[in-house]
Structures are given as structure tokens and as C-alpha cells.
Amino acid sequence: MKTRMIVSILTVGIVSAVLLFSCSKISELASVNITYSLPRTNFTYTPSTLKSSEEIMYQEFVKINVDSLLSANGISSGSVEDPSFTKFSITITLPADANFAWLQSARAVVADNANYTSAVQIGSVINAGGTGRTVVLTVNNDKIPFTNQGFYLRIYATLTGPVPYTWIQMYFDSELKMTLKPL
Numbered sequence: 001m002k003t004r005m006i007v008s009i010l011t012v013g014i015v016s017a018v019l020l021f022s023c024s025k026i027s028e029l030a031s032v033n034i035t036y037s038l039p040r041t042n043f044t045y046t047p048s049t050l051k052s053s054e055e056i057m058y059q060e061f062v063k064i065n066v067d068s069l070l071s072a073n074g075i076s077s078g079s080v081e082d083p084s085f086t087k088f089s090i091t092i093t094l095p096a097d098a099n100f101a102w103l104q105s106a107r108a109v110v111a112d113n114a115n116y117t118s119a120v121q122i123g124s125v126i127n128a129g130g131t132g133r134t135v136v137l138t139v140n141n142d143k144i145p146f147t148n149q150g151f152y153l154r155i156y157a158t159l160t161g162p163v164p165y166t167w168i169q170m171y172f173d174s175e176l177k178m179t180l181k182p183l
Helices: 002-030 066-072
Strands: 032-037 041-045 054-063 078-094 103-111 120-126 134-136 150-159 168-182
Touching (some): 054 168, 066 078, 078 120
Antiparallel strands (some): 041 168, 078 168, 103 120, 103 150
């Protein structure tokens, strides 16, 4: 009688452990790694009259429609895990003769709040007065702060001297990699 009870308890314990392990494995196997290109974002930079300093070129909340991403990947409800940038570039569109000769360096940071407390630098570039119309940031591939809706992005520019334009129309292109995990 005691033997049957011990065997029954052991069987229930082993089956429970296998089921729990299997559920976490199934959830892990159901996770989807994706690459997501953010929509091209146009912005206008109006430089200050400072001769050289670090300035904010752009800042905004970047909304990510997580529900659409989950749905497009066959997941009814879930979360975003380990988002990180894989690409980030900034391009001048207007004025037609404008270039980045005024740019010493640039960097981009993201945060999960509008005060940018605990911001994470996602990438940077040293331009040193190069005259191209596009700069490509070297991304860090670090996990970024992310809310259920997206993140706050800020792009900084360090100037080599006065910017010879009253305004500059630009856009940035970027790409994220992330894991979509079912709940």
C-alpha cells in the first residue's frame, strides 16, 4: 500500500515537471525572431547660432504597433523581447546643395520615458567634417528600453562650427531586430 502511494506521488511529480518543462519549451519554440524596418521618418533640423556644441537634431516618440507585428506573425497575444537596432542612417534631402560638412559627430539614444532618464545610446558616427549627404551610425546592438507602444528617440549632432543653412530637411532610416514571444 505504501509502495503504491509513493509510486503514485512520484508519478504525479514527474508528470507535472515534464509538463511544466514542456510548456516553457513550447513557448520558447513558438517565439519568433523578426527584423522590422521602421518607417522612414522625415524631419527638419533648425540649427542654433552656436559655433560648436552638441545639439538635439531630432526627438520624438517612435510608436511601434506591437499588436500588428504579433498578428502578422500568427501570435494572438504576446510581448516584444530583446529589441535592438541593426541599422541607423541619417540623410539630407534639402537644400539640394547641403551636406554634412558642418557635422563633427552624431549619436542616437533611446529611452522608455520622455525625460530620457536611463537613455541607452544605440549608435554613433564620427563624421569629422565629411561632405557626404548620408551618415551611417555604427549601432551597438544593445537591448533598448521599450514600452508596449514603442520608445523615445533622440538624435544628437556635435557641430564643427556654424551650420551654413537656416534649416535642413532630413530623414532617418532604421531597422530593429526583436523576438515576439507568445503569452
